[in-house]
Amino acid sequence: MLLENYTLEIFKSHCDPGARGVHCYAHLDNDISKVLPYLNTELGGFIYTEDPPTLTLKVYGKLITIHSRKIAINALMDDQEADKIANWLQREINETWERRDEIEPSTKSRKQPVLMEIFKLLPHTNCKECDQPTCLVFASLVVEGVKDQDDCPPIDPENKKKLREYLSGFTFE
Numbered sequence: 001m002l003l004e005n006y007t008l009e010i011f012k013s014h015c016d017p018g019a020r021g022v023h024c025y026a027h028l029d030n031d032i033s034k035v036l037p038y039l040n041t042e043l044g045g046f047i048y049t050e051d052p053p054t055l056t057l058k059v060y061g062k063l064i065t066i067h068s069r070k071i072a073i074n075a076l077m078d079d080q081e082a083d084k085i086a087n088w089l090q091r092e093i094n095e096t097w098e099r100r101d102e103i104e105p106s107t108k109s110r111k112q113p114v115l116m117e118i119f120k121l122l123p124h125t126n127c128k129e130c131d132q133p134t135c136l137v138f139a140s141l142v143v144e145g146v147k148d149q150d151d152c153p154p155i156d157p158e159n160k161k162k163l164r165e166y167l168s169g170f171t172f173e
Contacts, residue, residue: 001094001097002030002032002034002035002093002094002097003028003029003030003032003090003093003094003097004029004030005028005029006026006027006028006029006071006086006090007026007027007029008024008025008026008027008079008082008083008086009024009025009026009027010022010023010024010076010079010082011023011024021075021076021077021078022076022077022078022079022082023072023073023074023075023076024072024073024076024082024086025070025071025072025073026070026071026073026086026089027069027070028068028069028070028071030069031068031069032066032068032069032093033052033053033068034097035093035096035097035100036048036053036054036055036066036068037105037106037107038096038097038099038100038103038105039055039066039092039093039096040055040105040106040107040108041103041104041105041106042092042096042103043055043057043059043092044057044110045057045106045109045110046058046109046110046112047109047110048106048107048108048109050107052067052068053067053068054066054067058144058145059085061075061144061145061146062074062075062076062085063075063144064085064089066089071086071089073085073086110170111169111170112143112170113142113143113166113167113170114143115136115139115140115143116139117166118139118142118143118163118166118167119135119136119139121155121159121162121163121166122135122138122139122152122155122159123135123152123154123155123156123159125154127154129152129153129154130147130151130152130153132147138151138152142163142167145170148163148164148167149163149164149167
């Protein structure tokens with residue numbers, strides 16, 4: 001077992017004190033840097049940095065950054081969600097480490113969608129039907145993997161199809 005224990009530090013956003021959600025750090029008892037290239041392969045890392053070793057993931061609208069002795073998770077609903085995701089990550093880290101002989105490690109980052117390519121396909125009405133203030137803000141959430149073509153009600157059917165096809169090259173599994 002590579003990661004035996006961690007301690008959660010849960011806090012409100014320093015940038016937006018009125019935010020409803022929380023963020024957290026999982027302070028790790030062990031250095032897990034050796035598993036990061038294997039996790040990158042297994043979890044489809046979004047950004048991998050070799051020095052210092054860091055892996056950033058986008059999972060279910062959460063941005064998760066794994067460092068050698070700390071994991072940062074943003075946009076959590078509450079303490080329970082933080083604990084659930086931290087437990088899942090601990091299992092993934094340990095299971096991946098146990099199977100490392102079967103996994104081809106990778107230090108490559110995933111290709112990212114281009115904001116303006118997404119924005120071009122949107123209606124540019126800033127109608128707020130997607131619950132965002134502008135189409136550009138909506139496009140930035142699509143880049144992050146939080147939203148997709150189905151979350152924009154007024155998008156033209158042809159552009160909806162084009163956006164779905166464009167995003168298919170960037171799926172986060």
